[in-house]
Amino acid sequence: MYQLIDGKELSKRIKEELKIEADKLKEKGIIPKLAVILVGDDSASKVYVRNKSKACNEVGVEFEEILLNSNTSMEKLLSIIDELNNRKDINGILLQSPIPKGLNIQEAFERIKWEKDVDGFNPINVGRLMIGQDTFISCTPYGIIKMLEACDIEIQGKNAVIIGRSNIVGKPLMQCLLNKNATVTICHSKTKNIKEITRTADILISAVGKINIVTADMVKDGAVVIDVGMNKNDKGKLVGDVDFEKVKEKASYITPVPGGVGPMTIAMLMNNVIKATKLQNNIIN
Ligand code: NAP
Numbered sequence: 001m002y003q004l005i006d007g008k009e010l011s012k013r014i015k016e017e018l019k020i021e022a023d024k025l026k027e028k029g030i031i032p033k034l035a036v037i038l039v040g041d042d043s044a045s046k047v048y049v050r051n052k053s054k055a056c057n058e059v060g061v062e063f064e065e066i067l068l069n070s071n072t073s074m075e076k077l078l079s080i081i082d083e084l085n086n087r088k089d090i091n092g093i094l095l096q097s098p099i100p101k102g103l104n105i106q107e108a109f110e111r112i113k114w115e116k117d118v119d120g121f122n123p124i125n126v127g128r129l130m131i132g133q134d135t136f137i138s139c140t141p142y143g144i145i146k147m148l149e150a151c152d153i154e155i156q157g158k159n160a161v162i163i164g165r166s167n168i169v170g171k172p173l174m175q176c177l178l179n180k181n182a183t184v185t186i187c188h189s190k191t192k193n194i195k196e197i198t199r200t201a202d203i204l205i206s207a208v209g210k211i212n213i214v215t216a217d218m219v220k221d222g223a224v225v226i227d228v229g230m231n232k233n234d235k236g237k238l239v240g241d242v243d244f245e246k247v248k249e250k251a252s253y254i255t256p257v258p259g260g261v262g263p264m265t266i267a268m269l270m271n272n273v274i275k276a277t278k279l280q281n282n283i284i285n
Pocket of ligand 1: 140164166168169190191207208209210228230263265
């Protein structure tokens with residue numbers, strides 16, 4: 001019998017705890033603030049930014065949205081990041097991806113000061129994660145680790161298999177799991193015999209972005225299955241990568257889509273904004 005990992009409920013609890021932290025900062029006269037840069041008019045990005053703004057409101061983090069049109073030059077984008085880097089009232093900066101073709105997102109991520117990089121995409125934060133130092137961990141991998149821990153799922157010594165090697169999910173998640181002493185395998189589009197590998201997983205995470213890429217025959221009995229994928233099906237409904245109805249019968253724990261990894265990603269963004277605010281104000285703990 002599987003257990004559902006309720007990311008929505010857990011994220012609510014985390015945001016309530018963060019609100020207490022934000023209130024304590026306010027008593028000291030410090031108001032945490034997140035700036036989000038949105039370039040172009042990608043409709044999914046607008047929804048994500050709205051959700052982030054809503055979470056800021058719940059936690060007591062101020063929110064500033066910088067809307068740039070799709071013709072914005074790289075020079076202009078970098079100058080806006082510089083401005084935000086230098087503003088004392090801004091504690092966290094997030095550049096919503098994707099950005100229009102022709103702009104270099106990696107260069108933009110690198111321009112965000114590591115102390116304000118609440119998405120954890122600056123190479124300094126990526127590098128710190130790699131050598132096991134305290135850092136801003138990118139929000140989706142961090143949220144997945146928090147979910148596993150909240151369910152008392154042991155990571156140490158387990159075989160973890162990740163499908164997907166993106167810089168924002170697969171690779172940092174690989175490092176997070178390794179730092180927690182899992183044995184990690186990462187699969188991608190060029191991996192051969194993927195089923196043989198996924199069947200060894202005690203913890204199986206899919207971050208591909210393809211409906212039903214994870215089928216029941218790929219899953220070991222009793223595995224923990226985490227679905228990062230966010231896809232629209234032919235009815236326009238949000239679904240994950242995992243064939244949920246069949247896979248749940250084999251899993252010990254499984255995340256739903258929606259209501260799994262997505263809300264946790266936003267909760268960890270809020271966590272990182274509070275962390276950045278404390279860091280910039282020399283507040284320990
Ligand atoms: P991405 O950059 O497109 O990466 C997808 C990965 O999947 C790549 O590594 C790719 O391999 C691999 N892949 C593609 N087809 C495959 C196949 N047939 N077999 C095995 N691997 C395959 O995507 P992403 O940004 O990591 O996002 C992945 C999914 O997670 C998307 O649905 C996205 O919307 C979702 N997401 C959700 C959250 C959340 O908060 N819930 C956050 C971020 C992303 P190659 O490297 O070889 O191309």
